[in-house]
Amino acid sequence: MLDDFFCGFRMRFSTNYTTSWINLEIEIAMGCTMSPILFLMAMEVILKAAEGSAGPANLDGGCSMPPLKAFMDDTTIICSKEGETWRMSVRLDDLMSWCRMEFKPKKSRSLSVRRGKVDEATTFTVAEQQIPIVSQEPVKSLGRWYDYSMKDTRRGAETLELASESLLAINKCGLKGKFKIWRLQFHAYSQTFMATLSLRYLLLHSRSNTS
Numbered sequence: 001m002l003d004d005f006f007c008g009f010r011m012r013f014s015t016n017y018t019t020s021w022i023n024l025e026i027e028i029a030m031g032c033t034m035s036p037i038l039f040l041m042a043m044e045v046i047l048k049a050a051e052g053s054a055g056p057a058n059l060d061g062g063c064s065m066p067p068l069k070a071f072m073d074d075t076t077i078i079c080s081k082e083g084e085t086w087r088m089s090v091r092l093d094d095l096m097s098w099c100r101m102e103f104k105p106k107k108s109r110s111l112s113v114r115r116g117k118v119d120e121a122t123t124f125t126v127a128e129q130q131i132p133i134v135s136q137e138p139v140k141s142l143g144r145w146y147d148y149s150m151k152d153t154r155r156g157a158e159t160l161e162l163a164s165e166s167l168l169a170i171n172k173c174g175l176k177g178k179f180k181i182w183r184l185q186f187h188a189y190s191q192t193f194m195a196t197l198s199l200r201y202l203l204l205h206s207r208s209n210t211s
Contacts, residue, residue, distance in 0.1 A: 005034065036072075043070060046095045053091040054084035082112070082122060093126050105129035109139040109146070118148050163192045 009024040009032075047068050056064035057078040067088060069076045075092070079085040096102055103126045110131045112122035124131050135148035145158065166188035170180050 002034075002038075040072070042099065043073070046092070046099065047075070049095055050088060050091045053087045054079045054081075085124060089124055089126055102127055105131050108132070109134050109137065111146070111148075120148075159192065163188070166191060 010021045011024050012019045012021050047070055051066070051068050054067040054077075056066060058064055058080045065078055067077060067079055067084070069078065077085055077088050077092075079088060093103065105126050106129075108126065108131045110122075110124045111134045112119040114122075118135060120133060120135050123133060133148075134146055138145055138147040140146075167184075170183050170188060173180070173183070175183065
């Protein structure tokens with residue numbers, strides 16, 4: 001049934017000219033209701049197959065965290081030891097290659113912390129390419145910027161800047177009133193909420209560690 005559903009997916013591009021029809025064999029088809037569900041099911045199998053490569057990451061106060069965390073196609077490896085991180089990354093790379101998918105090292109970041117300080121000497125590779133470290137190239141995930149400072153002192157200001165930019169963009173767009181309200185409710189509010197949600201989580205998490 002799935003073969004019949006996906007076998008007819010074709011696409012073409014138009015710029016100065018229109019290409020011929022191309023069969024879509026990989027990636028997720030935009031607008032397809034089945035593709036995201038099937039992708040999540042496949043990713044869950046991959047993560048379950050890889051999670052045994054490392055034990056839980058040990059945190060302060062006797063707490064631990066699973067070595068793998070994922071949101072859609074964003075995957076985070078959290079390990080207490082460098083060797084476990086290497087084993088996990090190699091295992092994930094092998095599994096992704098088997099599935100005809102691949103990680104993008106340039107869009108990934110690595111962060112190694114030793115005794116509370118960022119260790120810039122430790123780097124990791126995937127697909128035979130080095131992953132940039134956070135101190136070289138900060139990365140944004142779920143509305144939050146991660147950099148070498150490991151601090152959240154600018155999070156409040158960044159959230160205000162994000163909200164201001166969203167409101168200015170809505171005000172300058174050519175949409176009429178009710179459409180601006182729609183964009184405010186379903187875009188600006190959601191974007192700002194994600195930023196404040198991650199901020200609240202980080203504040204609560206830091207308090208629980210210091211209590």
